[in-house]
Amino acid sequence: xxxGNLVKIIRTGIGVPAGTLALITDFFPASREAxxxxxxxxxxxxxxxxRRYLKRDLEIIENESW
Numbered sequence: 200x201x202x203g204n205l206v207k208i209i210r211t212g213i214g215v216p217a218g219t220l221a222l223i224t225d226f227f228p229a230s231r232e233a234x235x236x237x238x239x240x241x242x243x244x245x246x247x248x249x250r251r252y253l254k255r256d257l258e259i260i261e262n263e264s265w
Contacts, residue, residue, distance in 0.1 A: 200259060202226065206242060210256040220245060220260070227251070 200206070204223045211217045221242035229237045238254040 200226075200238075200240060200254065200257070205260040206240075206257040207260055208242070208252065208256060209258050210252070212250070215244065215250065221250075221257075223257075224249065 200223060202223050202225060206221055206223055208215060208219045208221060209217055221244050223240050224243050225241040227239040227241065229239070239251050240254060240257060241249055241251050242257070243249050
């Protein structure tokens with residue numbers, strides 16, 4: 200995953216249903232030793248809002264899916 204990838208959100212959130220498409224805009228590595236291994240990605244929803252999700256909650260949309 201990297202900024203610029205199109206992703207599908209696979210975890211339902213408040214106001215964001217599963218299956219929502221978004222664009223990755225930024226990456227935040229875990230800041231504490233206890234949270235090592237977690238990757239936090241900021242995504243921009245089609246509505247323009249930004250949210251942060253863990254890598255396990257996102258699925259990259261590949262070109263062949265179109």
